[in-house]
Amino acid sequence: MLTQQSTNDLYNDFCERMRRVADIKYAAAVLQWDQETYMPAQGADGRARQLATLSEIAHAHSTDAQLVNLVKELQGRGDLDAKQQRNVALTAEDIEKQQKFSNAFVRQLSEAVSKAFNAWIAARRENSFSHFSGALGELVVLKKQEADLLGYEAHPYNALVKDYEKSMDVGKLDAVFTAITGPLQQIMAQIAQQPQPDESFLHRFYPKQKQWDWGMYLVKELGFDLQSGRQDISEHPFTTNFSAKDVRITTRIDEQDFANMTWSCIHEAGHALYEQGLPDADYGLPSGEYASLSIHESQSRLWENSVGRGIDFWQHYYPVLQGYFPEALAGIELPHFYKAINKVKPSLIRTEADEITYHFHVKVRYQLEKELIGGEVAVQDIPARWNQLYHDNLGVTVPDDKNGCLQDVHWSHGSFGYFPTYSLGSFYASQFWAKANEQLPQLKEQLRSGNSQPLLQWLRKHIHAEGRLLESEDLCRKVTGEPLNINYFITYLKSKYTP
């Protein structure tokens, strides 16, 4: 049958089927967004069922025999253009992966994630890992099973990490974290010689409503389109989207901590600008999706740090900020503010870390995930191991689980293998930032006048519009002329932090 149809008809049929799979996945994403923002507590059981059913249906549709045949037939056609070929090839890859799971396994995993997420919320409320360990344990068993089903070489964690960054594995990640550790420690040692800024004013009283208004102002200034997105409050900040025209970010507010919300807003806005810049016409197709999680994080980290912790940016926005918080910022001049928001100091919470020690936070999670998935650490031993790793890597003593192993939402989502992309993303960010500054010689000046839109347009053109047409490394090469090179990151840090 299929062989008689024109390639064009087949490809259109393929696209429509893919859009329907996307409809189901985005519908599930709406339910998840609601779960983390507005859902009443008692809604959890029903929501878990509903998400499990949608996951199962999405899985069934994405491995449906008719779609599978269509993809096979299209792979044999010689008259697809490059983008069409890429869409078909990536879908074939995805199908091959999905076929390794049964509908029942997908359902079970979804149910375990919902259970773990609710347990994590409860555990944070009680500040006790013990409320989380049972549900997390069940989830870890399933994630190990997932690794076995997917298959792997060398280490089961490799199977999971590839979900977030296809070209990565334990060997490469070990090498990256080893390569970065020395230079980071060297820079930290140099910083330790310098006088330390007093950042206590960041912990004065910053009223909730004012912080909210400031955060909304900020994300709009960065170019986040509120006709195609919104911001809300959640336990852990995140970005999700239901199309390029409906992108949701969340934040959280601590009245005693100015930094918490501000850089979470900038970080999530960075993700959101990427999503809003993806080719909306390719809804449901790989070419309409983000390149990889590492590239996604490169966007959030670029805005958060290269832009949002830069002196040029604050030259314009600091007076505005003072208008929002005249009391808390009374007597604090810009140079002092700038030093304080860039104070390098090992701390407990990843999302609040400076851009240097941040990578030790990631390294701890990477280490622990490897051990957990590899079976070297049992779930109930996570707090002890966490605390030890924090002591060894950051030299800090973890006082309780909320400031320790309960701080991140990711494990409750079953997202093992995600964290390394935060570091990779930061490295990509520095490389993109260097290229942007080269190609936009007025960039610093533009930022100093509060105009970040030329930078956004540059990112839109070179990265966002590319969708998932290229792998991370190839995209990096296309944008910067070379593959990922951590020296850009080191150079960036040195020029910023050392005299």
Add this chain to the structure above:
Amino acid sequence: MLTQQSTNDLYNDFCERMRRVADIKYAAAVLQWDQETYMPAQGADGRARQLATLSEIAHAHSTDAQLVNLVKELQGRGDLDAKQQRNVALTAEDIEKQQKFSNAFVRQLSEAVSKAFNAWIAARRENSFSHFSGALGELVVLKKQEADLLGYEAHPYNALVKDYEKSMDVGKLDAVFTAITGPLQQIMAQIAQQPQPDESFLHRFYPKQKQWDWGMYLVKELGFDLQSGRQDISEHPFTTNFSAKDVRITTRIDEQDFANMTWSCIHEAGHALYEQGLPDADYGLPSGEYASLSIHESQSRLWENSVGRGIDFWQHYYPVLQGYFPEALAGIELPHFYKAINKVKPSLIRTEADEITYHFHVKVRYQLEKELIGGEVAVQDIPARWNQLYHDNLGVTVPDDKNGCLQDVHWSHGSFGYFPTYSLGSFYASQFWAKANEQLPQLKEQLRSGNSQPLLQWLRKHIHAEGRLLESEDLCRKVTGEPLNINYFITYLKSKYTP
């Protein structure tokens, strides 16, 4: 195959399949809730796609051959208990109805509804029916097609009205509206002889945030469980639910109109209390659902009017209300307040109408829907016909579309046949209210002390816990000892409004 399995196994299989269908329908309801509360404007196209796909999938699952066979087999089994029999019989009815629609028709209808809803929002913003008429026209064509597919006797509107109240048709509804018109006009004539209260204080300035706080206080006082539900803002107030443990209500706030939000809160809370009182263990089964739309409206109208416009209720809450709005209510004593909130006066907006003229609002919509579905009135002629019917039935002149034919959301949802249930619900409400007062002799006294919970418990026991086990008329007979009798409503009005 099936014939070898035990009835118990078959019934359990049936239940799980039904729960999965419910999962999909509730997921769609989450997307709809989001669409009407928080979705950014540009998200509309993606959302329309997603809802269409979910509708199609829900339809496919609810007419799936395995479910159909299961239901057939179960209908032949003699060892089902009464509740099981009812669940199977109602599902068979529903399947028979759903089988009349193709998946493609269901998808088309869903797309048309999304388009019409967005057009309605735009039309309200522009205060012009012309922005709505195109999309509404397409929807009306499909609703006529739906009536044809369903089949009907006498009038195509009968096919649609049965979706909301199975036992109703044009003949019976004509009779009800005819029967009620004379007595209502008589009471109105008597009221016209009395001195008219000055209700202008209801249009003083009632600050938004204070109204919100008051509305939240009120719904909690009525027993709305915020662990199992929430309230938000939308263009048109509504209630939806995703299980008995996740019930969402919405309201709207007009700072120049105290009545608008208050009675919408009470009305929607009435719906929500019903949903929260349904048997949660029967999630996905008819026995876990509401009896009918008329019974649903009986709950909202009972709380809104019998309770919420009663002197006993305000004896307790008026002092509280004065605490919320000390300026706007300065110098207004309870008797004056009570008279004002019960002022009978033909007006433009249904949701703000007094409990007598309200039914002329419903009558207008009923008349117009019949004419529209019957082909006697064309879509583009709706404003003119609406304005004429308002002139003829309520004696008012409609100044613009927003205060006229654009005021209600229902048509944009494709809900033709829904409006009559508002009147039927009010009549049921009076009958239930009379019985409740008979069986709870302390009721008035309890309300005077701010305790509406014995009434809620009575409704829970006699109506909510029944789910959809009985048809409206049978439920009415079980609760009150007789079928629907509009004299209870007339008697209630007479004793309240005439000396």
